[in-house]
Amino acid sequence: MVKKPTPDRAGPDRVTSDRATPDATRRSDRSRRAIRDAALALVAEVGYPKTTVEGIAARAGVGKQTIYRWWPSKADVLLEAFLALGEQAARDAGQEPYRIPDTGDLAADLKAVLRATVDELLDPRFEAPARALAAEGLVNEPLGREFVAKLLEPQLQLYVDRLRAAQDAGGVRPDVDPRIALELFVSPLAQRWLQHTGPISHAYTDTLVDYALNGLAPR
Amino acid sequence: MVKKPTPDRAGPDRVTSDRATPDATRRSDRSRRAIRDAALALVAEVGYPKTTVEGIAARAGVGKQTIYRWWPSKADVLLEAFLALGEQAARDAGQEPYRIPDTGDLAADLKAVLRATVDELLDPRFEAPARALAAEGLVNEPLGREFVAKLLEPQLQLYVDRLRAAQDAGGVRPDVDPRIALELFVSPLAQRWLQHTGPISHAYTDTLVDYALNGLAPR
Amino acid sequence: MVKKPTPDRAGPDRVTSDRATPDATRRSDRSRRAIRDAALALVAEVGYPKTTVEGIAARAGVGKQTIYRWWPSKADVLLEAFLALGEQAARDAGQEPYRIPDTGDLAADLKAVLRATVDELLDPRFEAPARALAAEGLVNEPLGREFVAKLLEPQLQLYVDRLRAAQDAGGVRPDVDPRIALELFVSPLAQRWLQHTGPISHAYTDTLVDYALNGLAPR
Amino acid sequence: MVKKPTPDRAGPDRVTSDRATPDATRRSDRSRRAIRDAALALVAEVGYPKTTVEGIAARAGVGKQTIYRWWPSKADVLLEAFLALGEQAARDAGQEPYRIPDTGDLAADLKAVLRATVDELLDPRFEAPARALAAEGLVNEPLGREFVAKLLEPQLQLYVDRLRAAQDAGGVRPDVDPRIALELFVSPLAQRWLQHTGPISHAYTDTLVDYALNGLAPR
DNA sequence: AAATAACCGAGACGGTACGTCCGGTCTTATG
DNA sequence: CATAAGACCGGACGTACCGTCTCGGTTATTT
Numbered sequence: 025m026v027k028k029p030t031p032d033r034a035g036p037d038r039v040t041s042d043r044a045t046p047d048a049t050r051r052s053d054r055s056r057r058a059i060r061d062a063a064l065a066l067v068a069e070v071g072y073p074k075t076t077v078e079g080i081a082a083r084a085g086v087g088k089q090t091i092y093r094w095w096p097s098k099a100d101v102l103l104e105a106f107l108a109l110g111e112q113a114a115r116d117a118g119q120e121p122y123r124i125p126d127t128g129d130l131a132a133d134l135k136a137v138l139r140a141t142v143d144e145l146l147d148p149r150f151e152a153p154a155r156a157l158a159a160e161g162l163v164n165e166p167l168g169r170e171f172v173a174k175l176l177e178p179q180l181q182l183y184v185d186r187l188r189a190a191q192d193a194g195g196v197r198p199d200v201d202p203r204i205a206l207e208l209f210v211s212p213l214a215q216r217w218l219q220h221t222g223p224i225s226h227a228y229t230d231t232l233v234d235y236a237l238n239g240l241a242p243r
Numbered sequence: 244m245v246k247k248p249t250p251d252r253a254g255p256d257r258v259t260s261d262r263a264t265p266d267a268t269r270r271s272d273r274s275r276r277a278i279r280d281a282a283l284a285l286v287a288e289v290g291y292p293k294t295t296v297e298g299i300a301a302r303a304g305v306g307k308q309t310i311y312r313w314w315p316s317k318a319d320v321l322l323e324a325f326l327a328l329g330e331q332a333a334r335d336a337g338q339e340p341y342r343i344p345d346t347g348d349l350a351a352d353l354k355a356v357l358r359a360t361v362d363e364l365l366d367p368r369f370e371a372p373a374r375a376l377a378a379e380g381l382v383n384e385p386l387g388r389e390f391v392a393k394l395l396e397p398q399l400q401l402y403v404d405r406l407r408a409a410q411d412a413g414g415v416r417p418d419v420d421p422r423i424a425l426e427l428f429v430s431p432l433a434q435r436w437l438q439h440t441g442p443i444s445h446a447y448t449d450t451l452v453d454y455a456l457n458g459l460a461p462r
Numbered sequence: 463m464v465k466k467p468t469p470d471r472a473g474p475d476r477v478t479s480d481r482a483t484p485d486a487t488r489r490s491d492r493s494r495r496a497i498r499d500a501a502l503a504l505v506a507e508v509g510y511p512k513t514t515v516e517g518i519a520a521r522a523g524v525g526k527q528t529i530y531r532w533w534p535s536k537a538d539v540l541l542e543a544f545l546a547l548g549e550q551a552a553r554d555a556g557q558e559p560y561r562i563p564d565t566g567d568l569a570a571d572l573k574a575v576l577r578a579t580v581d582e583l584l585d586p587r588f589e590a591p592a593r594a595l596a597a598e599g600l601v602n603e604p605l606g607r608e609f610v611a612k613l614l615e616p617q618l619q620l621y622v623d624r625l626r627a628a629q630d631a632g633g634v635r636p637d638v639d640p641r642i643a644l645e646l647f648v649s650p651l652a653q654r655w656l657q658h659t660g661p662i663s664h665a666y667t668d669t670l671v672d673y674a675l676n677g678l679a680p681r
Numbered sequence: 682m683v684k685k686p687t688p689d690r691a692g693p694d695r696v697t698s699d700r701a702t703p704d705a706t707r708r709s710d711r712s713r714r715a716i717r718d719a720a721l722a723l724v725a726e727v728g729y730p731k732t733t734v735e736g737i738a739a740r741a742g743v744g745k746q747t748i749y750r751w752w753p754s755k756a757d758v759l760l761e762a763f764l765a766l767g768e769q770a771a772r773d774a775g776q777e778p779y780r781i782p783d784t785g786d787l788a789a790d791l792k793a794v795l796r797a798t799v800d801e802l803l804d805p806r807f808e809a810p811a812r813a814l815a816a817e818g819l820v821n822e823p824l825g826r827e828f829v830a831k832l833l834e835p836q837l838q839l840y841v842d843r844l845r846a847a848q849d850a851g852g853v854r855p856d857v858d859p860r861i862a863l864e865l866f867v868s869p870l871a872q873r874w875l876q877h878t879g880p881i882s883h884a885y886t887d888t889l890v891d892y893a894l895n896g897l898a899p900r
Numbered sequence: 901a902a903a904t905a906a907c908c909g910a911g912a913c914g915g916t917a918c919g920t921c922c923g924g925t926c927t928t929a930t931g
Numbered sequence: 932c933a934t935a936a937g938a939c940c941g942g943a944c945g946t947a948c949c950g951t952c953t954c955g956g957t958t959a960t961t962t
Contacts, residue, residue, distance in 0.1 A: 050933055072382050076922060087935040092924065155381055162378035162437055163291050172440055197461050203441070204450055205459050207431035212423070215430040218381055221391055231423055239458025240415050240424050269912055269954070295943055306914040311945065488928070488938060510820055514917060525940040530919065597819035600812055600875055601729050610878055634897050642869070642888055643897050649872040650864035656819055659829055660860070669861055677896025678853050678862050707907055733948060744909040749950065
């Protein structure tokens, strides 16, 4: 005879099970990796909306509960997977704490970095999960904030640093706010990529840098 | 006059394409409007992901099939509803063929328009459906393209027109591509709003216009 | 025919999914019982055609999928429920291996059993599901065969046994086929009950037994 | 389960009908026939449960309303169609008011009629609709009564007449109730056919007549 | 001959239920 | 005690039909 544990009826505020955080030391790294891989693969293959927790579990050879035990939603699985993918890529490139190069020529440095960004945005391995996460983040604010804080903002900070160096060197007006300034060339690229409002290319980002540095009005 | 007293039942050319195309002339305008209103209301109240076709139908007092007969998905319902909302707003403002004002002072004109845009983006009536459609458009490419073509691109074209007028007047360098130039101040605003990458305000858009027109480098 | 068919990927009458058979050892007996009870109650209350799978699930406090996981249709649910009801009734009566009594007086024994059958047929607890199953079985042949094999035929076999005993005792002509003979009094009762072709009563079944045993022709 | 579509404002005594019975003189006989044919064809082809009013209308090239204007349900359409089929068959056979032949040999006459009935029951043209109507009648009592009154009872009355003649001629005991007596051989056949409880054949019905007339007990 | 009235084919409509899918929780048995 | 497996309750999906309700178009009768 099976005994069913008495359900806790006492707590009216008991909406979600406040089961204690599981013991992370006993976590199966094999499962964790399999889940990340399955999530990335499914998003790439069938798209984000058709990617389901059940599908990820089946593909990873994992029980559904193993996913729900460690992640609150499929978006968070994908976020971790994408973050891990980025770290892996960075490790492969052998890059320690990344900085935008400073050759003394601000325009050239920015163009080089943006060209690399264009190449990455067009890489199908990155495109599907990145776009999916961005979309989810628009509508799911906590995830959006995490996405921005963990992925976007660190990248943008590199531009802030480079622009501040340029200000010190006299290549950028000292009254300019670097956090706003960087958006002049970063946001157009982001919008074209996200919303398909135009083609993206090296020539395009070069133009953005020129316009942003020199302005539209005649000098 | 063609008399056909005997309907020929044995006609082999039975080309009556049935469920494919319903008869639009018999469409109930009352239902159509009720569905649009319900969709907008639900997105505003419970958010896009929790808005369901069943919910829209129930709220509109309509059968589900009446939605599926005319729209392929809830995203398309919302797109039409949002488009209609925009047209309604334009009709209320009496501005049929809208243009960006041209007072001769490009910076002032752009700042005025962008301040109005900021106000609109912060209006909760617009925010929920617009964000939802943008998010869906990222991941559902046909819808995204329709969203861009019907809503975004017409707006951007107004900037192109105004910038071209400024080029004719000598206020903008003649070699500048207006379609790219507008992105210097439009895209940053779009990204901050969509991805919560920073606060948006009149001061912010004023700054964007100043930076974009005059550039970041010292003159 | 201009009917748009549902896209079928496999067999002609493909209705249910081809998922692997679920693990019966993990089946919830509580749900099973609740579904049976709900099905019987609903058939009794609103009739078979208005009994729906959704209604059964709601009444039983069960997900619809739990019904579809274990039964192919509402008819099969009802069949199991009715079978279980019969077994329960038999258990309550403590009559495990049931037989028609043999007092030596065949006519009296048959009349007694048929009177009890009349009482059962007029019991509203049995009538609604029995009639519903019989109706469904007419048109749904597999179910009909199961209904006959599991419910009807075992009952009829009891008459075969009793008639054979009577043949051994010389009360029935030895050349008579008992399987056919029993129909002379069982089938008329069944038809009157099923098709409302006449009233059923103890007097009626007594008469049937007399006619069947002694024949219609003068002796 | 709530039902309330048409409030009956005219009270129980429907004298002045608001939605009056339509003018039968203007009824389209072409449509009527097409509907009957379509109903019979569909029941034969896809079975009664999958036969729908919409399907009948489409097959008949008729608007749905034309069916609902003249019949209350698909069961009634089928009943009329089946009745008409029977009349047509009778007309084809050139039979005026039918009687069971009276050659003086009751057993022979009954066997002949029952052999013809067996043949009819095995005719697939009759089987599908007849079984469907019988099934519907089990669960839909008004229809069942109409089915019995219009189809079954008139047939049974013929046996009553023949048995009474036999009583007058001394071939049947005068105290026998013919309405019950006929069930001894008719009901077994009906049950075997309806419920597949056994094979039906000429030999089987011959046996039934013999058993019924002479009884089961030794003489 | 024109006007009227009803039936007719067609099919959109508000609904109900279908059978499926998946979300998130819970249970069972392994290791 | 985490895990793989998967049954469970719930609820939305998109489809099929129900029975009702217009909408022209065609007859058939009335004016």
